[in-house]
Amino acid sequence: MEDLKSAMDDQMNQMADLVERFTAELRSGLRPAYDNFIGFFHAIDWKEPWLICLMLFHIVLLVVTFISRKNVNFQMCLFLLALSGVYLAETVNRLLGDNWKSFAGQNYFDPHGVFLSVLWSGPLLIVAIIILVNILFSLCQLMVRWKRAELRHRARLSRDKEE
Structure with missing residues (x-):
């Protein structure tokens, strides 16, 4: 039972970490994607x-x-x-x-x-x-x-x- 609880805690920590990274990317907005697009656009003749x-x-x-x-x-x-x-x-x-x-x-x-x-x-x-x-x-x-x-x-x- 202790192994199951440990596995569940690990899974919850992974999910919390994923959600935190996802929300951090959302908070940064679309600026990085926009900058990459502009760089790609200007690199082409x-x-x-x-x-x-x-x-x-x-x-x-x-x-x-x-x-x-x-x-x-x-x-x-x-x-x-x-x-x-x-x-x-x-x-x-x-x-x-x-x-x-x-x-x-x-x-x-x-x-x-x-x-x-x-x-x-x-x-x-x-x-x-x-x-x-x-x-x-x-x-x-x-x-x-x-x-x-x-x-x-x-x-x-x-x-x-x-x-």
């Missing part, structure tokens, strides 16, 4: 042509996503392509890291892939989420149309029986 092309690619992809919102088949292809791009991000990061001198002014491609995750995978995931929400919305509309057609069909059958 945004005038490099390949970065401009990358941003234009993401903008065009987003516009195509919104324009094709009624075409579910095309959107599913876009969805799979976006997720494939995210899946291949590690390989792309390695390839670009090996050849960065031929197109970039500095090596942005660290072994952890933070840069590519933020500027390649992040926008692709946002596009994939937009497509997913659109497809779910389309499916809900299809279910409503199907149910209405079913109710009209039942009403027609019951009307035919009465006659």
Whole structure:
């Protein structure tokens, strides 16, 4: 019984320590995250042509996503392509890291892939989420149309029986 009480006390102390650290981080606010973001933003040379092309690619992809919102088949292809791009991000990061001198002014491609995750995978995931929400919305509309057609069909059958 004494071992159980000791284990419970240890667990409570760990939980109290976790809560204390969490509240200390909340008290510090979002300032450290903001400072990290600003540092990341200023470390990038945004005038490099390949970065401009990358941003234009993401903008065009987003516009195509919104324009094709009624075409579910095309959107599913876009969805799979976006997720494939995210899946291949590690390989792309390695390839670009090996050849960065031929197109970039500095090596942005660290072994952890933070840069590519933020500027390649992040926008692709946002596009994939937009497509997913659109497809779910389309499916809900299809279910409503199907149910209405079913109710009209039942009403027609019951009307035919009465006659």
